[in-house]
Amino acid sequence: MRSVLAPRISLVIYLCMLMLPVYWLINLSLRTNTDIMAGMALWPHHPTLDKYRAIFADPTWVHAFGVSLSYVAINTVISVTVALPAAYAFNRYRFVGDKHLFFWLFTNLMAPSAVFALPFFNLFYAVGLFDTVWAVALAHCLFNVPLAVWILEGFVGGVPREIDETAAIDGYSFPRFFIRLFLPLIANGIGVTAFFCFMFSWVEQLLATTLTSSNALPFAAVMTRSYSASGMDWSLLAAAGVLTMVPGAVVIWFVRNHIAKGFALGRV
Amino acid sequence: MMDKPTNNRAWFFVLPVLVLVLFSSIVPVMTVVNYSLQDSMGVNNFFWNGDSWFRDLLNPDTEIGARFADALLRTIAFSFTALAVEVPLGIAIALCLPRRGWSVGISLVIMALPMLIPWNVVGTMWQIFARQDIGLFGAALTGIGLPYNVTQGSVSAWVTIVVIDVWHWTPLVILLSYAGLRAIPDAFYQAARIDGASRWAVFVNIELPKLQKVLVIAVLLRFMQTFMIYTEPVVVTGGGPGSATTFLSIDLVKIAIGQVDVGSAAAMSLVYYIIILTACWIFFTVMTQIDRRGDR
Amino acid sequence: MTRIALDGIAHSYVRHPRTDKDYALRPLHHVWEQGMAYALLGPSGCGKTTLLNIISGLIIPSEGRLLFGDRDVTRLPTEQRNIAQVFQFPVIYDTMTVAENLAFPLRNRKMPKALITARVAEIAAMLELTPDLNRRARGLTADAKQKISLGRGLVRSDVSAVLFDEPLTVIDPALKWELRSKLKAVHRALDLLMIYVTHDQTEALTFADRVVVMNEGQAVQIGTPEELFERPDHTFVGYFIGSPGMNFLPARVEGNRAYVGGNTIALGAAYPELTDAVQIGVRPDFTTLTDGPGLTVQVRRIDDFGRKRLAHVTLDGLPLVATVPPGWAGDGSQARVGFDAPHVLVYRNDVRVEGVAA
Numbered sequence: 001m002r003s004v005l006a007p008r009i010s011l012v013i014y015l016c017m018l019m020l021p022v023y024w025l026i027n028l029s030l031r032t033n034t035d036i037m038a039g040m041a042l043w044p045h046h047p048t049l050d051k052y053r054a055i056f057a058d059p060t061w062v063h064a065f066g067v068s069l070s071y072v073a074i075n076t077v078i079s080v081t082v083a084l085p086a087a088y089a090f091n092r093y094r095f096v097g098d099k100h101l102f103f104w105l106f107t108n109l110m111a112p113s114a115v116f117a118l119p120f121f122n123l124f125y126a127v128g129l130f131d132t133v134w135a136v137a138l139a140h141c142l143f144n145v146p147l148a149v150w151i152l153e154g155f156v157g158g159v160p161r162e163i164d165e166t167a168a169i170d171g172y173s174f175p176r177f178f179i180r181l182f183l184p185l186i187a188n189g190i191g192v193t194a195f196f197c198f199m200f201s202w203v204e205q206l207l208a209t210t211l212t213s214s215n216a217l218p219f220a221a222v223m224t225r226s227y228s229a230s231g232m233d234w235s236l237l238a239a240a241g242v243l244t245m246v247p248g249a250v251v252i253w254f255v256r257n258h259i260a261k262g263f264a265l266g267r268v
Numbered sequence: 269m270m271d272k273p274t275n276n277r278a279w280f281f282v283l284p285v286l287v288l289v290l291f292s293s294i295v296p297v298m299t300v301v302n303y304s305l306q307d308s309m310g311v312n313n314f315f316w317n318g319d320s321w322f323r324d325l326l327n328p329d330t331e332i333g334a335r336f337a338d339a340l341l342r343t344i345a346f347s348f349t350a351l352a353v354e355v356p357l358g359i360a361i362a363l364c365l366p367r368r369g370w371s372v373g374i375s376l377v378i379m380a381l382p383m384l385i386p387w388n389v390v391g392t393m394w395q396i397f398a399r400q401d402i403g404l405f406g407a408a409l410t411g412i413g414l415p416y417n418v419t420q421g422s423v424s425a426w427v428t429i430v431v432i433d434v435w436h437w438t439p440l441v442i443l444l445s446y447a448g449l450r451a452i453p454d455a456f457y458q459a460a461r462i463d464g465a466s467r468w469a470v471f472v473n474i475e476l477p478k479l480q481k482v483l484v485i486a487v488l489l490r491f492m493q494t495f496m497i498y499t500e501p502v503v504v505t506g507g508g509p510g511s512a513t514t515f516l517s518i519d520l521v522k523i524a525i526g527q528v529d530v531g532s533a534a535a536m537s538l539v540y541y542i543i544i545l546t547a548c549w550i551f552f553t554v555m556t557q558i559d560r561r562g563d564r
Numbered sequence: 565m566t567r568i569a570l571d572g573i574a575h576s577y578v579r580h581p582r583t584d585k586d587y588a589l590r591p592l593h594h595v596w597e598q599g600m601a602y603a604l605l606g607p608s609g610c611g612k613t614t615l616l617n618i619i620s621g622l623i624i625p626s627e628g629r630l631l632f633g634d635r636d637v638t639r640l641p642t643e644q645r646n647i648a649q650v651f652q653f654p655v656i657y658d659t660m661t662v663a664e665n666l667a668f669p670l671r672n673r674k675m676p677k678a679l680i681t682a683r684v685a686e687i688a689a690m691l692e693l694t695p696d697l698n699r700r701a702r703g704l705t706a707d708a709k710q711k712i713s714l715g716r717g718l719v720r721s722d723v724s725a726v727l728f729d730e731p732l733t734v735i736d737p738a739l740k741w742e743l744r745s746k747l748k749a750v751h752r753a754l755d756l757l758m759i760y761v762t763h764d765q766t767e768a769l770t771f772a773d774r775v776v777v778m779n780e781g782q783a784v785q786i787g788t789p790e791e792l793f794e795r796p797d798h799t800f801v802g803y804f805i806g807s808p809g810m811n812f813l814p815a816r817v818e819g820n821r822a823y824v825g826g827n828t829i830a831l832g833a834a835y836p837e838l839t840d841a842v843q844i845g846v847r848p849d850f851t852t853l854t855d856g857p858g859l860t861v862q863v864r865r866i867d868d869f870g871r872k873r874l875a876h877v878t879l880d881g882l883p884l885v886a887t888v889p890p891g892w893a894g895d896g897s898q899a900r901v902g903f904d905a906p907h908v909l910v911y912r913n914d915v916r917v918e919g920v921a922a
Contacts (some may be wrong), residue, residue: 007364014361015378021397021435022381024404028396036402082284089281094274101282107548108293112496114517115537118524119296142292145285205388205499206521220386224503234402241389248384249377256376260447263440264485458622459655461642463716464672473668477658 022245029238036234051239061240064222067133068202069247071216074137075144076197080190083148088178090149091156092164105146113206116142121210135211136218140201147200148193151262155189192262195255202248220244297541303534321535332523332532336539338511339519346426346515347494350433354490355483357434358441363475365446376446379439391503394432398504405431418505422512425505429513432500437493441486448482449475481558488551495544516540566633566724568596568619568757573628575614581626588614590782591628596725596759601751603772604761607804611781612761616727619759620647632724648717649727653734654709656701663688663697666715673720687715690750707735711743718750725757732767744771765805777801793847794907799914802845808874811851811884815844817910820919825880827859832906833919843911848874848885850907853892858900861886877901 028036029051030044055061089095090102120139121130129135163185167177183190209221223240255262304321327333365375382390398418400406409416416424452474460470498517501507507514507522514522520540524533574591581587589611596602604612617623618630621642630638637645648669657665666684675683688694691711696704701712710731717726728747732740748771751758762768768775769789776786777800784798785791796802802810815822820834822844829844853875861877866888873888877899886901910917 004366008366011361011364011375014364015375018378018382018435018439020404021393024397025393028402040402040404040407042404078288082288085281086285089278092272093278094272095276095278095282098278101286103549103552105285105289106552107545108289110492110496110544110548111293112498112517112540112544114496114498114520115300115541116296117521118530118533119299120292122299123295138288138292141288145289145292149285199384203384203386205386209388218386220388224388224392234396237392238396241385241393244386244389245381245384249381252377252380252384256373256380259376259380260443263443263489264447264482453653453655455651455653455655458620458642458649459651459713459716461622462620462647462649463669464643465668466672469672473657473659 025238025241027238028234029242031235033233033235051236052243054236055239055243060222061219064217064219065243067212067216068219071133071136071140071208071218072198072201074133075140075201076194078137079141079144079148079197080152080194083145083152083193084183084190085178086149087152087156088182090153092161102149105149109143109146109150111142113204117206117210120207124211130211131213131215133216136208136216137201139207139211140204143204144197144200148197151193151196152186152189154261154264155186155192158189159185188258192255192258195251195259196262198251199248300534300537300541303530304538306531321531322539325532325535325539332536335519336536339514339516340543342511342513343495343497343515346429346433346497347491349430350437350494351487351490353430353434354438354441355487358438358486359445359479359483361438361442362445362449363471365442367450376443379442382436383439387499388503390432390436391500394428394435394500395504398428420509422509425509425513428504429497429501432504433494433497436500437490440489444482444486445479448479452478481555484551484555484558488548488555491547491551492544495547567598568725569631570594570596571629571631573615573618573625573630575611575618575623575625575627584781587611587781589618589625592783594776594783594786596757598757599755600773601748601758601771602760603768603775604759604778605763605765605768605775605804606778607763610778612778613729614781615778616649616729616759616761619725620649620727621645646720646722646724647727648720648723648725650713650717650729650731652730654706654713656704656709656712658700658702660701661698662693662701662704662712665701665712666693666719669716669720683719683721687719690718690753691715691746707739707743710735714743714747718754718756721754723756725759728758728760730762731760732762740767747771765807769805777804779804795909795916796845797916799843799845799911802847806847806849808848808885810845810847812843812845812911813879813882813884815842815910817842817844822908822910824882827879829859829903829908830905831908831910831919833921835910835917835919838910838912838917840913843914844908845911845916846903846908848887850904851884851886852902852904853877853886853888853894853899854902855892855894855900856902858902861899861901863897863899875899 027041027044030047030049031041032046032048032050035041035044035046090098116139120135124130124135124139129138159182163181164177167181172181205218205220208218209224212218212221219240223237223244252259305319324330324332325336328337366372385393394405395418397403398406400410400417406416406418415421418424418428456474456478457470460474465473496517497515498521501513501515502518502521505513507518516536520533520536523529523536570592572591572593573589574587575589576587578586584590592615604615606612614623618625621637621640624639628638629636632645657668660668663684666687667680670680670683684697685694688697691714693708693711693715696708701709704712714728714731717728732743735743744767747758760768760771762771769792773788774786775789775792777784777792777798779798779800785796785801787795787797792801792805796805796810799810799812802812813824815824815829817823817831817835817838820831822829822831824844831844859879861879861884864876864878866873866875875886875888877884877886879901884901910919
């Protein structure tokens with residue numbers, strides 16, 4: 001038997017290193033500013049939830065949190081809905097220009113936000129969507145729709161074609177087959193795809209802040225903005241930071257077994 | 269691979285995606301092309317400027333050209349450094365993960381967590397973490413006598429950005445490698461033991477070849493993401509000190525929004541985009557080739 | 565080269581096994597002789613692969629000792645055991661050529677180059693892989709890949725045993741015959757101890773000198789193919805070997821007579837008084853429809869296999885399968901059946917009882 005001890009220890013060390021910055025943020029969020037500035041402490045000696053209370057009591061923060069969640073949700077719904085038939089088409093049929101289209105989608109997945117920031121600003125300003133959640137939700141479609149198509153295509157490929165044929169023979173109309181039979185079969189894939197759309201929309205900030213100013217400012221942007229104004233409220237900043245991790249930490253548990261397939265764009 | 273039926277009505281299925289992505293991709297790109305070929309006098313007074321923005325940009329003797337060349341080199345250097353650390357580290361950690369058991373799920377969730385934090389929060393988190401007065405990382409490095417200072421030292425700033433990226437994205441490489449490793453049947457390991465293969469031989473002859481496909485994807489994603497890095501360095505270093513961590517994206521936004529030099533920025537955007545498309549195409553070709561070879 | 569002895573080897577995946585059901589493999593004593601070909605035969609989940617993996621060292625048994633010659637290897641790792649094993653699905657090293665694949669086990673053991681080349685050439689010739697030696701192994705067909713796996717198993721001349729875990733599962737039926745006869749030829753040429761796991765009785769009976777029949781973690785009988793056929797020690801062996809399986813009838817046995825319902829059947833030996841569940845067993849090959857004297861049965865159907873015909877009949881409602889002799893002319897629903905007395909065996913609680921020659 002080869003030793004399993006060394007890998008385990010390395011793994012534990014790695015995980016600890018990984019969690020250290022997160023822990024530090026939590027640590028600071030539970031201390032007061034005077035306590036923080038007074039000196040280093042590896043753990044909060046007098047933990048307090050004051051800052052969290054302050055955030056929940058402030059309508060700006062609460063509103064921003066709602067804004068973030070709503071554009072993420074809108075984007076996820078749009079992306080998954082339009083991507084489903086497309087993913088099916090790419091996997092099952094050959095049609096004029098399919099390969100080029102698929103590659104073109106892929107390049108959008110890799111599109112640098114910095115290139116798009118300014119034109120997006122002009123575009124959404126022109127159509128009157130600037131500073132609304134719709135602007136951000138639509139802008140994020142730039143990379144989330146291709147992402148959804150790619151991931152779903154991988155999952156659709158995992159369903160044998162015979163199922164389609166059997167359903168046709170059994171007299172299912174296509175829409176009925178697609179909704180009643182096919183979608184339940186790739187439920188896992190839809191979940192994973194939704195998770196990834198959620199994730200990339202949640203973490204993206206360059207477009208989200210460029211396309212909003214006050215009404216639809218995302219939570220994380222309120223946070224960055226707050227520290228210039230209030231003279232470095234480290235503790236508040238840390239608490240807000242911790243709160244931004246919560247939605248991700250909650251949803252991740254549900255897709256933990258399929259996460260790698262999503263990251264591999266459905267190709268493992 | 270089985271032959272798919274040809275059916276051009278499939279275009280209807282793709283139509284919604286097409287419309288949406290055309291709207292959010294082609295329109296902005298056309299705007300950029302438009303800007304790149306014009307110059308402006310005042311807000312709405314544009315005139316034809318031909319390829320002069322591009323000529324300036326690609327000529328390192330002009331001010332903008334030198335700036336672009338610097339930023340490009342810096343970005344490429346950053347991408348390669350990050351990949352050189354993340355890929356081997358990711359594979360190594362993936363090898364440390366047990367093949368099954370309760371600890372796997374927990375480990376994977378912990379690893380995925382950094383990727384789910386908004387990117388400017390990642391920046392803020394490290395901005396705090398790297399400070400000498402209230403940050404553990406900065407304090408520890410200063411404590412052991414290293415001349416560490418994110419805001420003042422170029423080396424410190426550069427290293428910090430690399431460390432952040434490694435912290436943030438190595439889990440991606442781990443997850444992909446781990447999925448690849450788990451797909452290897454037990455019989456391969458048993459056969460290797462019976463053939464008397466050393467741990468290293470198992471890695472080189474079984475694991476690495478089987479990981480090829482996922483590693484191409486991992487390298488592709490990581491290369492693209494590092495090549496486009498923006499938010500974290502902006503928050504942590506603001507591109508400084510000096511221009512030590514001014515990567516392409518940052519420079520682009522500085523020129524476009526900071527200096528309102530739309531023409532240069534647009535030309536720069538296009539060149540930048542073309543580089544990314546080229547890299548994309550190379551990876552795409554390699555990826556599909558591996559796919560095809562796997563099918564045989 | 566040595567013989568391999570199992571000294572009370574047993575394995576359980578449960579920490580503290582209490583009943584027989586907790587064992588994947590129940591305690592087993594057996595000696596595998598060098599130069600012989602054995603088959604481990606049984607249905608899925610009967611423990612045959614567990615036993616194989618214990619011998620190769622992939623599993624450490626929870627009880628008993630494993631001896632290679634006089635050496636106790638129970639706890640030795642696979643690498644130090646001198647065992648070769650071939651798996652159900654082809655295992656090849658993608659990046660290597662066929663020759664490098666075959667040489668791999670030898671190179672890992674630091675054999676001299678010239679010797680490796682010679683040995684690889686010899687094995688490649690036996691398995692007809694010579695034309696492919698310099699090709700990448702990855703591009704080959706499934707059966708060529710499995711031949712490489714077989715080759716890697718056979719290439720080491722110093723092994724104590726070569727173990728095969730259902731190696732022909734992925735091979736086309738037509739090629740199966742060819743590969744199996746090749747294996748037999750290799751076995752004769754190399755004088756190795758081979759242990760071959762399979763759930764296919766034809767494969768086991770044609771390949772092996774000795775067959776170990778396993779069921780529910782237990783070796784129910786170890787014997788030559790002939791013994792398994794003629795004198796199954798356990799009703800399971802009777803059912804499992806031969807097609808169709810043995811006929812079993814609940815009976816009362818007195819001396820050299822068996823009583824089934826109202827019928828009397830002559831036995832080839834005399835038996836003491838037997839209690840519990842007593843059955844008599846007789847193969848369809850020794851159960852014949854006859855025009856002469858015999859027991860009256862109802863004919864339900866007759867299957868014609870070309871070379872032979874089998875009749876499905878009932879004796880007082882109990883199902884039986886009987887051979888229809890070539891000249892038999894009877895038809896309709898009634899017939900008479902005769903049993904070949906020396907081949908009528910007696911079982912008590914599923915285990916064969918030895919009679920005393922009458």
